[in-house]
Amino acid sequence: MRPALLLCFAAVSLAQPPAKPDDVLARAQARLADAAAAILKYTCTQTVDRRYFREARQAPRACDVIVANRRKGRTRPVLMATDRLRFDVEVTDGGYEIYAWPGAARIATEKIEEMAGGGPLGTGPFGPFLIDIFANPAVQFQYLGTSPLLEYRYRVPLEASHYRVQAGVKWRMTGYDGTFRLDPASALLKQLTVRTLELPADTGSCEATTATNFELLRIGDGEYLIPRRTNLQVIGRDAGFTESTTVYSACHEFRGESTVRFDNPAPQASSGPTFSGVVHAPALPPGLPVQLALDTEIDTDRAAAGDPVSARLDKPLVDPANQRLLAPAGAVVRGRITHMEHHIEGENYFLIGFTFETLETPAATLPLNIVLDSPHQVQDPRTRTGRSVVTTESRTGFHGGGTLLLPTRGSRCLVPRGYPSTWITLAQP
Numbered sequence: 001m002r003p004a005l006l007l008c009f010a011a012v013s014l015a016q017p018p019a020k021p022d023d024v025l026a027r028a029q030a031r032l033a034d035a036a037a038a039i040l041k042y043t044c045t046q047t048v049d050r051r052y053f054r055e056a057r058q059a060p061r062a063c064d065v066i067v068a069n070r071r072k073g074r075t076r077p078v079l080m081a082t083d084r085l086r087f088d089v090e091v092t093d094g095g096y097e098i099y100a101w102p103g104a105a106r107i108a109t110e111k112i113e114e115m116a117g118g119g120p121l122g123t124g125p126f127g128p129f130l131i132d133i134f135a136n137p138a139v140q141f142q143y144l145g146t147s148p149l150l151e152y153r154y155r156v157p158l159e160a161s162h163y164r165v166q167a168g169v170k171w172r173m174t175g176y177d178g179t180f181r182l183d184p185a186s187a188l189l190k191q192l193t194v195r196t197l198e199l200p201a202d203t204g205s206c207e208a209t210t211a212t213n214f215e216l217l218r219i220g221d222g223e224y225l226i227p228r229r230t231n232l233q234v235i236g237r238d239a240g241f242t243e244s245t246t247v248y249s250a251c252h253e254f255r256g257e258s259t260v261r262f263d264n265p266a267p268q269a270s271s272g273p274t275f276s277g278v279v280h281a282p283a284l285p286p287g288l289p290v291q292l293a294l295d296t297e298i299d300t301d302r303a304a305a306g307d308p309v310s311a312r313l314d315k316p317l318v319d320p321a322n323q324r325l326l327a328p329a330g331a332v333v334r335g336r337i338t339h340m341e342h343h344i345e346g347e348n349y350f351l352i353g354f355t356f357e358t359l360e361t362p363a364a365t366l367p368l369n370i371v372l373d374s375p376h377q378v379q380d381p382r383t384r385t386g387r388s389v390v391t392t393e394s395r396t397g398f399h400g401g402g403t404l405l406l407p408t409r410g411s412r413c414l415v416p417r418g419y420p421s422t423w424i425t426l427a428q429p
Contacts, residue, residue, distance in 0.1 A: 019150065019184035019185070021143040021146075021150055021152070022143075024150055024182050024184055024187050025141060025143075025150075025152065025182065025187075027187035028134065028182050028187040028188070028189060029134045029135070031187060031188070032130050032131075032134045032135070032189065032225070033134065033135050042090070042091050042219050042220075042224070042251055042252060042253050043088050043089065043090045043091070043251070043252060043253075044088070044089055044091070044226070044248045044249065044250065044251040044252075045086065045087075045088055045089075045102060045248070045249050045250045045251075046085075046086065046087055046088070046089055046246050046247070046248055047084070047085070047086045047246070047247050047249070047304060048084065048085040048086070048121065048244055048245070048246045048304075049082065049083075049084050049244070049245050050082060050083050050084070050085075050119050050120065050242060050243070050244045050245075051079060051081075051082050051242065051243045051244075052079070052080045052081045052082070052119070052240070052242050053077035053078060053079055053080065053240055053241050053242070053243075054077070054078050054080055054238070054239075054240040054345075055075055055076065055077060055078075055238065055239035055240050056076035056077070056078050057075075057076055057239075058238060058239060059239075061239060063198050063206035063207070063235075063237065064198070066206050066235060066237070066239045067206055067207055067235055069239070070235055070239075070241065075239065077240075077241070078345060079344055079345070080343070080344060080345040081341060081342060081343045081344055081345070082341070082342045082344070083119060083305070083339065083340060083341040083342070084303070084304040084305065084340045085121070085304055085305045085306055085340075086102055086304035086305065086306040086307055087099050087100060087101050087102060087306045088100050088101070088102050088103075088104070091127065097123055097127070097128070099123075101306045101336055102306050102307065102308065103308050119242065119244075120208075120232060120234045120242050120244055121232075121244065122208070122210050122230065122232040122244065122246070125192075125210070125212045125227040125230050128162065129192065129194060129210075129212075130189075130192075132156060132161065132162050132163070133154055133156060133180075133192075136156065136160055138156070138157060138159070138160035139154055139155065139156050139160070140154065140155045141153070141154050142154075144179065146184065148184070149181035149182060149183060149184070149190055149191070150181065150182045150183075150184050151179055151180070151181050152179060152180055152181075152182070153177070153178070153179050154177060154178060154179070154180065155175075155176075155177040156175055156176050156177065157175050158173060158174065158175035158197070159175075160175075161173055161174060161175045161176060163175070163176050163194075163196065165196070165199055165200075165203050165205070165208070166203070167200060167202040167203040167204075168202060170202070172199070172200045172202070172203060174196045174197055174199055174200075175196070175197045176194050176195060176196045176197060177195055177197075178192065178193040178194045178195050178209075179191075179192075179193045180192045180193070188214075188216065188225070189214050189225060190213070190214055190215075191211070191212070191213055191214070192210075192211070192212045192214070193209065193210070193211045193212075194209065194210040194211075194212075195207060195208075195209045195210075196208045196209075201237070204236060204237055205234050205235060205236050205237060206235045206236065206237055207234075207235055208232065208233070208234045208235075209232070209233050210230060210231070210232045211230070211231045212227045212229070212230045212231075213227070213228050213229045213230075214226065214227055214228065215228050217251055219251055219252060219253055220253040226248060226251055227246075227248055228247070228248055229245070229246070229247055229248070230245070230246040230248075231243065231244070231245050231246075232244040232245075232246070283366065283367075283428065284317070284326060284359070284366065284368070284425045285319060285320075285321070285425065286425050286426055286427045287424060287425060288317060288319075288320070288326075288424070288425040289373065289422060289423070289424060290313070290317065290333075290370055290422070290423040290424070290425060291313065291314040291315050291420065291421075291422050291423075292311040292312065292313065292314060292333060292356075292420065292421050292422075292423060293311060293312050293314050293418050293419070293420050294309070294311045294415065294416075294417055294418060294419040294420075294421070295309075295310040295311050295312055295332070295417060296308075296309040296310055296311075296417065297414065297415065297416055297417045298337070298352060298414070298415035299412070299414055300340065300342065300350055300352070300412050300413045300414070301412050303337055303340050303352075304337065304340050305336075305337050305338055305339045305340050305353070306336060306337065307336065307337045308334065308335070308336055309334070309335055309336060309337055309354060309356075310332055310333065310334045310335075311332075311333050311335075311356070311421075312329075312330050312331065312332055312333070313327060313328070313329050313330060313331045313333070314329065314420065315329055316328050316329045317331075326361075327359055327361045328361070328362070331359060331360060331361050332359075332360045333356045333358065333359050333360070333368060334356065334357060334358045334360070335354055335355050335356035335357050335358075335368075335401075336354070336355055336357070337352065337353065337354060338353035338354060338355050338401055338403075339351060339352070339353040339403070340352060340353075342411070347407065348407065348408055348409060348410075349405055349406055349407045349408060350404075350405070350406045350408060350413045351403055351404070351405055351406075352403065352404045352406065352413075352415060353401060353402065353403040353404075354401055354402060354403075354404075355401030355402075356368050356370055356401070356423070367428060368425075369425065369426045369427070369428055369429065370401075370423040370424060370425050370426065371401060371402055371423060371424055371426060372401075372402025372403075372421060372422070372423055372424075373421075373422040373423060373424050402421075402423070
């Protein structure tokens with residue numbers, strides 16, 4: 001019995017007094033301010049899965065009724081569609097965010113609303129939200145309790161807010177409130193919830209709520225507070241809503257800056273066919289048919305808009321004006337998936353869009369602007385309906401391109417490696 005008593009007394013003597021909520025909050029604010037001032041440039045990959053719901057019992061209602069019904073589980077949501085995006089976010093000085101497609105040769109300022117393809121997309125968890133909340137003298141805080149994290153409520157009034165919401169081609173400011181949780185020992189931010197006030201009518205939405213989980217991650221020589229998972233829910237004025245889940249991965253220090261090159265590339269080890277003879281590589285004339293075989297398998301369970309894709313020329317490209325060889329068979333073209341959508345309600349089908357941007361020949365890497373030849377039809381091999389596939393033009397934000405529509409009875413489609421397609425060259429924009 002004596003050792004047990006000794007252990008018990010030792011535990012009591014080492015116990016720490018409970019953390020004072022005001023002191024922990026002050027430490028958290030100081031840490032976040034210091035982190036924002038000393039943050040290095042780093043890049044993370046974001047994968048965004050979005051789900052679109054409509055309300056089965058649509059009827060004109062005020063936003064407060066729509067939101068209350070949603071929170072109390074009185075709605076009957078019907079899942080209409082899903083889509084997936086993937087892009088890189090660079091965090092610059094002060095924690096501000098710049099977006100680009102994955103693996104782009106250069107990080108550049110993109111219009112995030114175009115990258116989102118018209119659906120909802122939230123920004124700000126790396127720095128702007130934290131600065132707006134914890135370094136804003138107009139923000140009010142209230143301690144709520146411990147369980148075991150310390151939980152607080154906050155409010156950012158409209159006049160002190162930097163939260164913007166898109167309304168057509170305009171942007172509207174909104175105030176917001178929410179809660180956050182701090183670790184009582186380290187004062188680290190663990191969870192943050194952001195809920196807007198009722199949004200302006202021209203946004204088409206009632207409110208938006210963002211919930212983010214944070215953790216420390218080592219990048220370079222230091223540790224930084226990184227969002228690991230964010231959930232954004234937007235409630236519409238038609239009582240429908242969307243859910244967007246963002247997962248952050250592959251965070252690393254961003255060093256230097258690279259540029260896109262359209263001149264002769266550096267020699268590289270060849271992984272494909274070799275060619276002999278002189279290959280001329282002027283700009284491709286418009287109206288030239290381009291037959292491709294996909295080099296990249298597209299699995300809708302994993303693929304996302306923004307993912308790189310590649311294909312190879314099935315046949316050599318020849319200038320019809322003078323019969324000059326422009327590119328040999330086997331030359332590689334590279335591009336991206338422009339959208340990855342699954343439409344569920346009614347007809348069950350996938351939309352998979354592509355755009356190809358460069359053509360690699362033994363002599364040069366050329367800019368490429370091609371669209372799918374029309375009509376272009378394909379059938380999902382797992383269906384027995386015999387329904388064909390139509391093509392449409394690629395979405396805004398990508399020049400050229402084309403879209404496959406694949407009817408399916410299931411929740412997954414596969415475009416196999418080697419899948420053939422015919423494209424037509426366009427004049428360079």
